Amino acid sequence: MSLEVFNVLPKPERACFAIADISGYTSFLAASEIEHAQDIIADLMDTAVRGLRPPFRLAKFEGDAAFVYAVNDSLDASLLQDTIESTYFKFRRRMRDLKRASACECKACAAMGDLDFKFVVHQGEMVKQKMGGREELAGRDVILVHRLLKNTLNERFGKRAYALYSDSCFQRTGIVDPTAQGLVEHHESIDIIGDVKLWVRDLEAAWQQEDGRTRVEVTRADAHVTWEFDIAAPPQTVWEYITVPGQWEKWWPADAIIEKSNNGRRGVGTQNHCMHGKDAVIEETLDWRPCDYFTMSIQLPIPGTPKITMTRTLQLRPDGTTHLEMHVAKPKPKDREFVDKAGDKFAGNLTAAIEKLRQLLAGQEPSTAVIDEPTLTNEQLRGAG
Numbered sequence: 001m002s003l004e005v006f007n008v009l010p011k012p013e014r015a016c017f018a019i020a021d022i023s024g025y026t027s028f029l030a031a032s033e034i035e036h037a038q039d040i041i042a043d044l045m046d047t048a049v050r051g052l053r054p055p056f057r058l059a060k061f062e063g064d065a066a067f068v069y070a071v072n073d074s075l076d077a078s079l080l081q082d083t084i085e086s087t088y089f090k091f092r093r094r095m096r097d098l099k100r101a102s103a104c105e106c107k108a109c110a111a112m113g114d115l116d117f118k119f120v121v122h123q124g125e126m127v128k129q130k131m132g133g134r135e136e137l138a139g140r141d142v143i144l145v146h147r148l149l150k151n152t153l154n155e156r157f158g159k160r161a162y163a164l165y166s167d168s169c170f171q172r173t174g175i176v177d178p179t180a181q182g183l184v185e186h187h188e189s190i191d192i193i194g195d196v197k198l199w200v201r202d203l204e205a206a207w208q209q210e211d212g213r214t215r216v217e218v219t220r221a222d223a224h225v226t227w228e229f230d231i232a233a234p235p236q237t238v239w240e241y242i243t244v245p246g247q248w249e250k251w252w253p254a255d256a257i258i259e260k261s262n263n264g265r266r267g268v269g270t271q272n273h274c275m276h277g278k279d280a281v282i283e284e285t286l287d288w289r290p291c292d293y294f295t296m297s298i299q300l301p302i303p304g305t306p307k308i309t310m311t312r313t314l315q316l317r318p319d320g321t322t323h324l325e326m327h328v329a330k331p332k333p334k335d336r337e338f339v340d341k342a343g344d345k346f347a348g349n350l351t352a353a354i355e356k357l358r359q360l361l362a363g364q365e366p367s368t369a370v371i372d373e374p375t376l377t378n379e380q381l382r383g384a385g
Contacts, residue, residue, distance in 0.1 A: 010127040016070045017145040020048045023116040023160035025064035036108035047094045051087030077173035078266035082290040088203045116160045120148045123169040161204045167197035180263040216287035216295045218311040223327035229354045231322045233361045235314040238322045239291040251357040306335040
């Protein structure tokens with residue numbers, strides 16, 4: 001074999017693989033009118049794929065499943081789980097909306113409540129190959145993630161809605177103790193490959209918790225002040241860059257961002273310490289709805305000053321860009337002067353930082369212009385407290 005042939009062999013790439021699979025698909029199609037049944041399945045699959053990308057991209061549809069992947073050596077662990085779970089929540093909301101909106105009495109519409117989703121997630125290596133005029137993913141880990149769809153979870157747990165993560169996936173994403181995050185250890189024996197250690201998330205329980213959670217949201221109508229920006233990137237990407245410390249630090253004017261969470265999972269109760277020299281602005285998450293909005297209380301490093309509550313919302317524009325809004329809650333009358341002064345300072349720095357984020361997401365070299373810290377100095381603010 002010539003050297004030229006070796007030079008064109010595909011190179012292995014690290015990737016995270018996920019399969020979103022519809023439970024109850026076969027029995028649903030067999031017992032329903034094909035036209036309505038296929039429309040419902042297509043609608044739900046579209047909902048799932050839209051929820052997964054980015055960070056995932058579609059490899060292909062496989063009947064009742066969507067096979068997606070993200071080329072990344074190490075995805076953020078919280079972002080990965082948020083992506084899977086928020087996709088499932090979108091499916092549940094979509095299913096609820098379809099039921100409420102439909103007056104059809106056909107078998108397909110009556111039986112769509114029997115459908116559910118399960119997800120299998122694994123991280124490993126792949127190669128891309130051209131087969132039959134299209135790109136296909138190949139490799140041991142691609143085989144493994146598909147084999148994990150045929151598992152014993154129903155026999156053990158009696159549930160169809162779950163997310164099944166390989167232990168190697170969690171090792172790569174840095175989760176030290178999955179049990180602290182409410183995941184359950186599981187094992188599967190796969191032919192040739194052998195024993196595979198896995199972790200299970202009960203998605204039905206996660207949905208019930210999500211659906212019953214009290215919302216803490218500052219709406220535009222209730223806001224004291226609103227800042228808004230359009231960013232040429234999808235909401236999932238913008239969400240990553242405004243919530244994941246390693247991405248956030250690339251454009252936000254802070255020396256460092258230290259994240260603290262009780263179980264290592266980002267969400268309600270997580271604290272961010274945005275370091276500015278010897279001072280830290282402390283933000284605590286009050287509500288967490290990836291990738292729609294999150295609400296935080298903000299404590300500036302000045303004794304006696306009030307906490308400021310802010311909600312950041314992300315909306316998808318028809319052109320695929322993101323409309324980002326930041327809503328500041330109305331302060332008490334005695335705190336209004338302080339909040340207004342802090343807001344004036346913050347607004348200028350925010351505008352400069354968002355422009356840096358835009359350049360970063362556009363693949364441009366971010367501006368090296370100096371950006372002031374996002375708060376007033378102690379001396380400037382004491383008079384307003």
